[in-house]
Amino acid sequence: MISELVISDASVRRGGRVLFEGLGLTLAAGQACALTGPNGSGKTSLLRAIAGLVRLEAGEIGFGGAEPAEARAAAVHFVGHQDGLKPGRTVREELVFWSVWSGGTEASAAAAAETFDLVRLLDLEVRRLSAGQRRRLALSRTAAAPRPLWLLDEPLSPLDAGWRARAGELMAGHLADGGMIVAAVHDPLPIPAVALDLGA
């Protein structure tokens, strides 16, 4: 279990351009960060750097003393903007795959399907889902296996008003349980969050 995320003096370069430098962020258990900034300012790149998928040019990302590779493998859910779902799998196959892969079980996958109202869609191929249903399926990974740090890239954008509110409740519940969230957003997050603006 990790209980802290500390980013210090971080810089990331992509395509020959420095996206940000000298960036710092400290999150404790129970805290969220709303990452904002114009298109191309580096929000996704920062989430990917926290997940270990993009190399920092300078600086450090620490997980409260845990070994970074282990923390990333066992304590982080990354729900990307491109949600990484396989179009030819059924919702059930996708949910069970991600659940077992991230340390959950078939039973926790079934519970996640209930939580995200996916039960009637379980036999449908992912390619047939609407944008909001796809996002609910991607977000259901967070319920299928408990992991303390959620990295969410525009988690609410395709969701309707009811699901935005429900996602806010689920995020608030995660924070109340001592979890942490870093979410890249263009609209305000429906939970209290530290603001980090890459466009500032």
Ligand SMILES: Nc1ncnc2c1ncn2[C@@H]1O[C@H](COP(=O)(O)OP(=O)(O)OP(=O)(O)O)[C@@H](O)[C@H]1O
């Ligand atoms: N693999 C790559 N090679 C070259 N440039 C890249 C690569 N990945 C991202 N970039 C560039 O880095 C910049 C930041 O991209 P990023 O996706 O992090 O921005 P963002 O703030 O999430 O944008 P948006 O709000 O549009 O989602 C963009 O100019 C993008 O073209």
